[in-house]
Amino acid sequence: MKILTVALNTFREAIRDRILYLLLFFAAICIAFSRFLALLTVGDRIKIVKDVGLASISLFGMLMAILIGTGLVYKEIDKKTIFTVIAKPIHRYQFLLGKYLGLVLTLLVMIVLMSLIFLVLIFVHTLTIEWKLLIAIFFIFIELCILTAVAILFSCFSTPILSSLYSLAFYLIGHLSWSMETLIKKVKPGIGKTLLQILYTFLPDLENFNFKTEVVHNLPLPSEIYLHSFLYGLFYSLFLLALAMIIFHRKDFV
Amino acid sequence: MSTVLDVNNLHKAFTTGFIPQKKKILKGITLKVEKGEIFGYLGPNGAGKTTTLKCILGIIFPDEGEIRLFGLPNTSLQAKEKIGFLPENPYFYEYLTAAEFLRFYAQLFGLSRETKEKKINHLLQLVGLERASTVQLRKFSRGMLQRIGLAQALINDPLLVFLDEPLGGLDPIGRKEMRDIILRLREEGKTVFLCSHILQDIEMVCDRVAIIVDGKILNQGKLQDLVSEKILFYEIVVSDVPASSFKGLGECLAEDGGRLLLKVTAEENIKEIMKIVLNQNGRIHSLTPRTATLEDLFVHLVRQR
Incomplete structure (x- = not known):
């Protein structure tokens, strides 16, 4: 109940933040812009609309998660609003989870809004509602849940600017780390290979949530992959949140 | 009389500077607050008043020492349910309206919907902000923030209220009203812990005082005993x-x-x-x-x- 109270308050804070609407506005422009890009394309135009639309949802969702997420806890400490909350009967972990869920709820609303714009645009073209696109959008949302956990983790001990940079680095590493798999295959067995394997286990692999190509090109995928990606997202988020809670648990708010 | 707050040998140091150096802020604070009294915690700026208060409220953790509220560890939720806190400078969620703000804190105490709304209306009236209930806190003046801060400190009908410089930023009428509210709290059987560096505030309302200078309590006792000797x-x-x-x-x-x-x-x-x-x-x-x-x-x- 207390987690929910903090979550709803965080949601209220986030939706009253102008930056959110600015990002939503640009996301809408980008999604709509895919229509003009399609005009310049030879071949299947609708694929371009889908590709650019999904990429826009992913990009602007990431910006929302990082830009709002990194400020959430830091602002509470910096503006000292946390003092009165900590003095109330609430555990610190409840407060942090509430903050996290509040932002996840905000992102969910934003993803729904962006998806509506996107699906309407696709509907105008094809006169059908392409439900399959929702699979790709769902996994974009799971990726955003991880990014929010990262942003909150960094904002527990760092300033918003640094936290944003760290979170952005996490995002980039997450989308490039799959190439390490190829590297591991090519390295001869030994310490180097073991170290690379350990590193690969801990580094995020956000490509697990990228189903854009498969969905856009209608490629078949076994359902276990969806389950694997979902569980990976869930456990990675929990791992990051647990780290954030450990830091937050004994932190002095001065 | 029963002891509602028992602070024993509290030590706290902060590490500051590029080359980390420990700076001792509290050097063995020991104090007791009895039920039903207005306890004044007096000291010059930087003496360690707010640091003591933050330790008591669990905002920071002491390096050494023990704090018990109503016989319970200070960080226990049961103890926190019985206390209220008004911070020194009113730091609040400025995007909330006055009523939303109080509702948020009421929900943290798990008050029922009916009790919550009744309590919010009563408190807004008590602090003279009933007309500003739908105004966002960002539009509040310093004095208004102080008033809404007091309202949130009283939302759970606390047995012990911590007030950090409660009269700061108030006009003469506001100060008088705040003093009256503090005295009324005592009449209702509540205990008040008042931090201030303004002697007049303490002298006018407090029963007992402790004087803290440079992280140590130099004198503690009934106001009459301390000054009339x-x-x-x-x-x-x-x-x-x-x-x-x-x-x-x-x-x-x-x-x-x-x-x-x-x-x-x-x-x-x-x-x-x-x-x-x-x-x-x-x-x-x-x-x-x-x-x-x-x-x-x-x-x-x-x-x-």
Whole structure:
């Protein structure tokens, strides 16, 4: 109940933040812009609309998660609003989870809004509602849940600017780390290979949530992959949140 | 009387600077607050008042020492359910309206919907903000923030209220109202822990005080005991006697319309002065012992350090 109270308050804070609407506005422009890009394309135009639309949802969702997420806890400490909350009967972990869920709820609303714009645009073209696109959008949302956990983790001990940079680095590493798999295959067995394997286990692999190509090109995928990606997202988020809670648990708010 | 707050040998140091250096802020604070009293925690800026308060409320963790609220560890939720806290500078969620703000805190205490709304209306009325209930806190003045801060501190009907500089930023009428509210809290049987560096605030409302200087409590006790122990001098108002008669016995501070105001430091000189007045058929209008004020005591202690 207390987690929910903090979550709803965080949601209220986030939706009253102008930056959110600015990002939503640009996301809408980008999604709509895919229509003009399609005009310049030879071949299947609708694929371009889908590709650019999904990429826009992913990009602007990431910006929302990082830009709002990194400020959430830091602002509470910096503006000292946390003092009165900590003095109330609430555990610190409840407060942090509430903050996290509040932002996840905000992102969910934003993803729904962006998806509506996107699906309407696709509907105008094809006169059908392409439900399959929702699979790709769902996994974009799971990726955003991880990014929010990262942003909150960094904002527990760092300033918003640094936290944003760290979170952005996490995002980039997450989308490039799959190439390490190829590297591991090519390295001869030994310490180097073991170290690379350990590193690969801990580094995020956000490509697990990228189903854009498969969905856009209608490629078949076994359902276990969806389950694997979902569980990976869930456990990675929990791992990051647990780290954030450990830091937050004994932190002095001065 | 039962003890509601028991702080024992509290130590806290912060690490500061590029080359980390430990700076001791609290150096063994020990104090007790009894049920139903207004306890004044007095000290100059930077003495460690707010740090003590933050330790008590679980905002920071002490390096050493023990804090118990109502016999429970200070970080337990059961203890926190019985306390209220108004921070020094009102730091609140500025995107919320006054009513939303109070509703948020009420929900943290798990108040039922009906109790919550009743309580919010009552508190907004108590602090004089009923007309501002739909205004966002970002549009509030400093004094209004102080008032809404007090309202949130009282949302759970606390048994012990911590007020950090509660009269700061208020106009004279606001200060009077805030003082009245603090006194009313005592009448309702609540305990108030009042942090301040403004002596007047403490002197007017507190039953007991502790004076903290440089992280140590230098004096603690009932206000009357602390300040009335020392009689600094006596003021005697006499008439129909020339000032020259009291030479060597006291200092003549003022002379107006045949009346003299004498300042007498030695108690044995009073009898002598009275004799002179009676012998010369003069009149004694008043004899007032001037005890040390809290300010005198405070200045004395701070200078001693």
